[in-house]
Every structure is written in C-alpha cells, then in structure tokens.
Amino acid sequence: MNPAVPPRDDILIKIEIATGYTFTNPVFCLKALQTAGCATAGGQKSLAQVGDAALRLALVTIGYGKGASRGQIDSALRTKASNSHLADQGFKRGFDGCVYRIGGVDVSMKMMATAVQAVLGAVFLDCNKNIYRSPTPYPDD
Template identity: 40%
Template sequence: MAFSRLPVPSRANAFQVQFNMTFQDEALPSETFRASGVPHRDGNDGNKSLAQIGDTVLQLYLQLEGRARRASRDHISEVTKKVAGNANLTQRGFALGIDAYIHNNPSQGSYISDKLMATTMEAILGAVFLDRGRDLAAVKPVIIALGLTWPE
C-alpha cells in the first residue's frame, strides 16, 4: 500500500498500526508527522517542538544505557553522537519507511529532506514520551523498534 497516497490523518493511523502503538492524546500523531511550514491552527512549526523533546529523550536514554554498561564518559559521548546524530536518524527513518507517513510542506511536494526525516524520528520519541506520562522507560520499546539502541 502506498501510504503517501492516503489522506493525511490516515498516515498517522497507519504508522500506529505498523508499529503497534496507540496514542492517548489524539492530537500527537498528526503533530508528530507534520513538517514545519504546513499550515495548521496551532502554528507552522510542525513537529519541531516534539523533536526537541525527542532528541533530549534519546540522548538521556543512551547516556543512561552507557552508564549502566560502565562505559567511559568519552565512549558514552561517542555512541550518543553516533546513534542520536542526524545521519543515523535519517538512515533509520528511510530504512523503516517513515517518509510515507510525513505530511510535508506543500512547497516541498513529495520530497522528504534528510533534516525533516531526522526531525520526524525525534518527534516520534518526543510524542511517545509525552503521551506516556513523561516516562522514559515507556519510550524504550519505541527506541528499540526504531533501531536507535546502544550498539553491541
């Protein structure tokens, strides 16, 4: 099925089905996949505020994981930069087909930039974190599903 041909609200629902998750806050899924510049009653920032939270959540998760593994501070920093970096987020997002769910800025057409993909991956984590009562442990299964875990 070509998700990009689905109506915009259906894309977020399709994501939830594919990744076996549901949101209590029904506004979060559409915000998660809304690119900056898409006209909306809440403003044109799209998923950027969720991405900011998601970036912090992912970095905290990786740093705590490194500490639990008794990794050195330098190694924790290196892994965090690699896993939470835009290049990895972009690669993972496209590999998982996340681009099919994004409601892009009309001026961009169907083109999904690397930056938008990285931002959307972070927004997914931010949305889950907020939806699950700001519980970092509740985000772990999503981090795993997105392939953003500490490398073995």
C-alpha cells in the first residue's frame, strides 16, 4: 500500500462526501480505488465498465426525462462521459489522493478516468442498480 494514501476510513469518507453517496457496502468503493497490480485482477476495471454503462444510462435517462433531443443527449454523452471530463472531475475532487497504486506512481489522466468510472460503478451496484437513488454524476460540471 502507498504510505502517502490516508487510512481507508478517511478515503471512504472523502469519496462519500465528493459523490454525495453513503456506501452500504464500502468494499465496492475501496475496490474501485485499487489500480491494476494493487488488487485481484479486474476489480477496478470491471467496476469501471459498470460505471461507464451506468453513467451513460443515467445521462440518457435524464435527457429523455427533460425532453432533450437525441442530438442533445449524444452531446451530453460525448462531454460528460468522456475520459478527459471524468479525469478532470476526479482530480478536482481530490480522488488522486485516494487511489491505491504501486510504488506511489503519479495518477495519470487515464488512471483517474478509470477510477471515477469505477467509483460510479461501485455506487450503482451498492444502491442495487437504482439510478434514481444514485447521485446525479456531477450535475454542475
């Protein structure tokens, strides 16, 4: 474990504050923050796949509910679900101090985007796949 990373309780609290979601099963969140090589194979990447799909579902559902056109929804997907946007949001919220990685390597944009997707996947699974209970992914950004 990286000595620069704070204790798990502090990490969990930081992520819960940043997402506005309190985990019922914190293991989901902690697994989402473990980069390749720090945990069992596929943990974070599998959660990131779930998170990417959940984010897209949420954005499409929200757009549909607001009566947005397909073009507007596609535009929201291109911007809000992009790796660069997700990485920016993760760094803005200080997730880089929470990501477990080997040897204290700096968190890259790709690593951060994957971590954010994985956290979104963790939230989605923890709330029993209820997109209406999940926090809206960064509504103001």
